[in-house]
Amino acid sequence: MKNSNPTNDKKEFIWVTGATSGIGLALTKRLSELGHTLFISARNSEKLEQIAKDSDNIFAVPFDITREQDIPRVQATLMDKTRVLNRLYINAGNCEYLEIDQPDWSMMKRIMDVNYLGAVNTLAVALPLLQNQGRLASENQAPRPHIIGISSQAMLVPFPKAEAYGSSKAAVSYFLHSLSLDLHAYHIDVTDVQPGFVKTPLTDKNRFDMPFMVSADDAAQRIVDCSKNRPRTYAFPRRLHWTLKLGRLFPGIWQKLMTPKPDKNPEPGKLSK
DSSP: OOOOOGGGSSSOEEEEESTTSHHHHHHHHHHHHTTOEEEEEOSOHHHHHHHHTTOSSEEEOOOOTTOGGGHHHHHHHHHHHOSOOSEEEEOOOOOOOOOTTSOOTHHHHHHHHHHTHHHHHHHHHHHHHHHHHHHHHHTTSSOOOEEEEEOOGGGSSOOTTOHHHHHHHHHHHHHHHHHHHHSGGGTOEEEEEEEOOEESTTGGGOOSOOTTOEEHHHHHHHHHHHHHHOOSEEEESHHHHHHHHHHHHOHHHHHHHHSOOOOSSOOTTGGGO
16 A cells, blocks of 8 residues: 555545445445545455455455454454554444244354454454554544444344344444443544344345335445444434334333234244253
């Protein structure tokens, strides 16, 4: 890269995880169009290289966020390109549903490993570079660095079969809000982004109504726009947010609306498996 010191450039150095599909891919396209230097990560190195190959401002950094042992390698790769990060989008995630009549309990760990511990591992990689930018910000030499984490409005109220996904996103949200307190002294801002239903390969697998759904491009634009103001929390679309807030205020009504109708002829002993 011609310029290894982004503090001399109006453009930013940004890392996006989960960049090969859905919101992450849409974020990558939008931020690249704005001229920022992007580091993009996911498990699939071939897809990453395909995205980066036609752009001189996108760099592929393969990273399986569940592998704690890969943190030093990924950190060294980033530090070989830059000494700071201006923004970090903690976006990578997955969703599986719990079938209570035949529960796969190992799925609970899989989802937590990706959605929550994956966010922790991502921050472990990025924190030194964010702190370097924070030190420059403390001397009024550069803007404050910014962490944008993607949680979900699914954690606001219970949904059927969403025990793993909702719990993991609640953990991500708490993680981000607690970080905002601890990192304030280091001149690092943190935003918890809570999307509703976004049309992605993950939601394409759902077989239930998803009200107020937005496209991945729309979601990415909203997230980029909200990053300018650095709110502690940003939930969208607002119509869904207020609907779920009402469900939280009236949990009894919400439970009646959301509780699946029982099987009239369940198999004997099925729930005990």
